[in-house]
Amino acid sequence: MKPIPYGRQHITDEDIKSVVEVLRSDFLTQGPRVPEFEQAFAEYCGSEYAVAVSNGTAALHLCALALGVGPGDIVITTPITFVASANGFRYCGAEIMFCDIDPQTKLMDADKLEQILAADTTGRIKGIVPVDFAGLPVDTEKFRALADKYGLWIVEDACHAPGAYFTDSRGEIIYSGSNRYSDLTVFSFHPVKHIAAGEGGMITTNNPELYNKLTSLRSHGITKNPDLMSKNDGGWYYEMTELGYNYRLTDIQAALGTSQLKRLEESINRRNEIAAFYNSAFSVNDRIVTSSFYEGVRNAFHLYVVEVPERNELYEYLHKNHILAQVHYIPVHRMPYYGKQGYKEGDFPCAENYYKKCLSLPMFPALTDAEIGHIIEKVFNFY
Ligand SMILES: *Cc1c(COP(=O)(O)O)cnc(C)c1O
Numbered sequence: 037m038k039p040i041p042y043g044r045q046h047i048t049d050e051d052i053k054s055v056v057e058v059l060r061s062d063f064l065t066q067g068p069r070v071p072e073f074e075q076a077f078a079e080y081c082g083s084e085y086a087v088a089v090s091n092g093t094a095a096l097h098l099c100a101l102a103l104g105v106g107p108g109d110i111v112i113t114t115p116i117t118f119v120a121s122a123n124g125f126r127y128c129g130a131e132i133m134f135c136d137i138d139p140q141t142k143l144m145d146a147d148k149l150e151q152i153l154a155a156d157t158t159g160r161i162k163g164i165v166p167v168d169f170a171g172l173p174v175d176t177e178k179f180r181a182l183a184d185k186y187g188l189w190i191v192e193d194a195c196h197a198p199g200a201y202f203t204d205s206r207g208e209i210i211y212s213g214s215n216r217y218s219d220l221t222v223f224s225f226h227p228v229k230h231i232a233a234g235e236g237g238m239i240t241t242n243n244p245e246l247y248n249k250l251t252s253l254r255s256h257g258i259t260k261n262p263d264l265m266s267k268n269d270g271g272w273y274y275e276m277t278e279l280g281y282n283y284r285l286t287d288i289q290a291a292l293g294t295s296q297l298k299r300l301e302e303s304i305n306r307r308n309e310i311a312a313f314y315n316s317a318f319s320v321n322d323r324i325v326t327s328s329f330y331e332g333v334r335n336a337f338h339l340y341v342v343e344v345p346e347r348n349e350l351y352e353y354l355h356k357n358h359i360l361a362q363v364h365y366i367p368v369h370r371m372p373y374y375g376k377q378g379y380k381e382g383d384f385p386c387a388e389n390y391y392k393k394c395l396s397l398p399m400f401p402a403l404t405d406a407e408i409g410h411i412i413e414k415v416f417n418f419y
Contacts (some may be wrong), residue, residue, distance in 0.1 A: 040341075040411065042362040043338070045232035046303070046402040047244045054295040058287050069287035073294045074238070080297060081198070081213030083221070083240035084155045085247040088290060089254055092224025094283040095237035096165075099191045099220045102249040105130050105162060111164040112152065113193075114144040115367035115387040121165055121193045122368050128224025131377065133161070134369050136384040140328070142169050145386070146178040152338040153186045163189040168197030168212055170327070170364070170396075171307070171336035176217035177204045190217065196226040198231060203332030212336070213240040220246060225293050230336060231301060236285050253280040294409035303401040307337035310403060314340055317412045321419060325393075339364055340399035347393050353418045359411055362396045 058069060063356045070088050078086035089095050105111065107129035115134045122132045135152055138145040144166045153161065164183060166174040176192060183190050194200070194212040201211045212417045213221040220243075223229075227235030241247055257280030262268055267276045285293075285366055311327055318324040325343040329335070341364065367387045369379035371418060381388065398411055 037358055037410075039358040039360050040398045040403070040407055041360045041400075041402045042396045042398050043228040043403070045227040046400065047232070048295075048299075051292055051295045054291045055288055056228070058291045061287075063287050065284060065286040065288075067287040069290040069294065070285055073285075073290035073297070074317040076297055077213075077223075077238055078240060079219070080300070081123055081215075081240050082211050082212055082368045083215050084242040085240065085244070087123070087239045087241075087247065087250045087254060088285040088293075089237045089239065089283045090150060090285055091235045092222055092226065092229075092237040093124060093398065094281070095222035095224070096120055096191070096193070097127050098250050098253050098281075099222060099239060100125045100128040100130065102220070102246050103163065103189055108160055108218040110160045111163050111165060112149065112161060113368070115140055115165050115369045116169055116365055116390060117167040117193065117368060118195070118365060119368055119371060120195075120242075121167055124255070125165070128392050130162070131160075132368075134379070134384055134387075136165075136386045137169075137390065139386045139390065141172060141330075142390060143172060143174050144179075146175070146182065149179070150182055153182060153188075156186075161186070161188065163191060165191045165193055167193040167195075168200055168336070170339040170341055171196045171200055171386070173197055173200040173202045173210075173212050173328075173333065173335075175202055175204075177209065180217035189219045192221040194221045196205050196338040197230060198223055199300050199334070200336035201334045202330075213238075215240055215242045219243060225289070225296075228242070229338060230303060231293055231296040233285070233289040233296070234399070236289045236293055247249040252278065254283045256280040256282060304334070304336050306401040307340075307399060308335065310399060310408060311337050311340050313408055314342075314397065314412065318342065318415070321416075323419065324415075337399060339396045341394050343390065343393040344395060344402045345393060347395050350415070350418055351395055354414060355413075357414050359398065359414055361398070363394060364396050365391070367391050398413065 074086040105128040109126040197212040223238040225233035257278035
């Protein structure tokens with residue numbers, strides 16, 4: 037049997053057709069497909085603006101730059117995330133502080149965050165980066181209240197959660213990336229995520245100043261906008277007004293992303309179906325803690341995580357049986373690089389305790405019912 041990965045892309049003939057169209061067109065990059073993708077994505081999320089970039093990490097870095105993050109600033113994120121959530125702000129010299137997770141949701145714990153903010157004497161905490169881990173959206177309404185109280189910005193890392201939503205205290209449905217409560221939201225289009233573009237990322241915002249800053253920084257800090265230039269020598273003329281990067285997405289990638297976005301709803305529904313299937317199968321074994329469903333919340337289920345005391349043995353057993361379960365994540369503060377900043381074992385006990393037990397089982401829309409049955413059978417064989 038072919039190994040089953042924990043996640044993988046789903047490419048249709050329609051996707052291939054839209055990429056081939058670009059290859060036959062005039063523009064492979066800086067053409068019409070990028071703004072098309074941005075507009076479709078902004079509309080999907082319910083945000084004013086979207087800025088397509090080369091990957092999710094570049095998206096985080098651009099957010100840090102646009103917000104003016106620099107040395108001496110402190111940025112708070114969760115230990116249970118991919119390292120990029122922290123690194124994007126480190127690139128600008130910020131110190132990374134972590135806030136432990138809620139052991140139930142595995143998301144940054146708003147109560148613990150409040151304790152950190154209330155106890156802060158440095159005055160250097162500038163912003164928070166909550167992560168919609170595994171596809172479960174953070175309650176950004178709660179975080180907004182704290183951010184407003186302490187004068188912070190919020191960058192929501194929704195790389196796991198396009199299409200996820202929660203219901204706020206007024207009964208309004210709040211989509212990840214709508215920026216109803218966040219300043220900026222970032223997404224990734226790595227093939228293991230919901231929308232595959234090869235590599236790719238997106239930032240959404242409702243703030244026009246941040247939007248202008250992001251589009252400038254994405255492409256060398258160069259502008260051709262007459263209003264923003266000191267003079268105009270002619271049609272060829274442009275000015276570089278700040279130090280930017282080449283973090284552009286290509287039209288080839290944008291075409292694939294746009295085509296994939298059309299199937300996002302369908303793919304989230306399938307992911308929820310798979311999660312419910314796993315949950316019901318594993319409910320008979322009380323050693324397996326499964327993912328919870330929450331009222332008024334749509335989980336985008338980037339990952340399907342179980343928590344088991346015998347995680348290492350189950351990982352080995354499944355791999356021997358060609359089921360490539362994975363661990364998400366090694367807590368970021370336990371990475372040797374962040375250890376050098378002074379973090380150590382025991383600093384964030386909920387995250388560390390979760391890490392000892394977590395295992396991501398295969399979760400992707402193209403997973404067949406037969407494969408799911410096979411995975412469940414192997415887990416039961418192990419027990
Ligand atoms: C994938 C991911 C990123 C980085 O995205 P890339 O496109 O791989 O650079 C950032 N944060 C989280 C939570 C991710 O899962």
